[in-house]
Amino acid sequence: MLIPRALQLFKSNKSYYFIGSIMQYHDIIYEKKGPNSNIALITLNRPKALNSLCDSLIVELMDACKSIDKDPNIGAIVLTGSTKAFAAGADIKEMNQKSFTDCTKERFIERWDIITDIRKPIIAAVNGFALGGGCELAMMCDIIYAGENAKFGQPEIKLGTTPGAGGSQRLVRSVGKSVAMEMVLSGEPINAQQAKEIGLVSKIFPVDKLVEETLKLAQKIAGFSPLIVAMAKEAVNAAYELSLKEGMRFERKGFYATFATSDRKEGMQAFLDKREPRFTNS
Structure with missing residues (x-):
């Protein structure tokens, strides 16, 4: 069983509920x-x-x-x-x-x-x-x-x-x-x-x-941008649920969305400057 640290764990109808x-x-x-x-x-x-x-x-x-x-x-x-x-x-x-x-x-x-x-x-x-x-x-x-x-x-x-x-x-x-x-x-x-x-x-x-x-x-x-990693993970997982045509549309929208992020700008600029990028998760 779980041991609470200054908190409580309740069990009701065989389901667990947390406070905290x-x-x-x-x-x-x-x-x-x-x-x-x-x-x-x-x-x-x-x-x-x-x-x-x-x-x-x-x-x-x-x-x-x-x-x-x-x-x-x-x-x-x-x-x-x-x-x-x-x-x-x-x-x-x-x-x-x-x-x-x-x-x-x-x-x-x-x-x-x-x-x-x-x-x-x-x-x-x-x-x-x-x-x-x-x-x-x-x-x-x-x-x-x-x-x-x-x-x-x-x-x-x-x-x-x-x-x-x-x-x-x-x-x-x-x-x-x-x-x-x-x-x-x-x-x-x-x-x-x-x-x-x-x-x-x-x-x-x-x-x-x-x-x-x-x-x-x-x-x-x-070491990569957490924001972009999450978007990439979402795109790959979408392939399980969508047709190829729908999946490609989803992928492109995600790709376009990265152009609204600071990390996309930083990643590409760092590549051009031949340096390591400094991602800010934004």
Whole structure:
């Protein structure tokens, strides 16, 4: 459970409500990294349960991400787990007693999608198991880097259920129908190399170097204009929802909009002056 710092956490009808926003976390670890403390590193912290995604962990993760999104000093987020498991799935013990009515009334899993509403880029650093909800959580992130021991899968079929947090939707958009259908209907996982070959992950690193390399990418992204980074992220995500013609129109409008920013002027002038730009997020 969450431990409040001079605040209170209430639970009503199995939903969590906060008074205030400053929380101490139990199921995640939140650290600031980088020379300017401008990278948020969130580590899932249920090692005995292979970081299975219980309700309290998701509440903590949502709270941390919303807080980070409001922090002007943070330029990017890295989300990781342990070397053994990013997240082995949703917490089966929590789910086992739920009924159709419970899931419907609680809008179970629906709130996980808040991760996709975060404007700052989120990079998943996946070591070990990323199964079921763990694979879905990784796919909610903007970029996935994998350790050599990573395994991705949607094994819900083996439990007599189906994916519920995007496994049948985001997976198709990432890897295509045939591979997604095979993974969902067989329940069998794929390894890091297979995940890279089908485009689910961008790069693979040794297990002990994964977080370090992911932080390097986060630091590079955080060095650009946060305003322009958010606009670029929005444009790429729009490609999932729009036709090509509509997407191109959306992209052009965003491109034109950058010409109203100080950072576009600074970036181009710095290029012409052969110097590093000094972005001001404006």
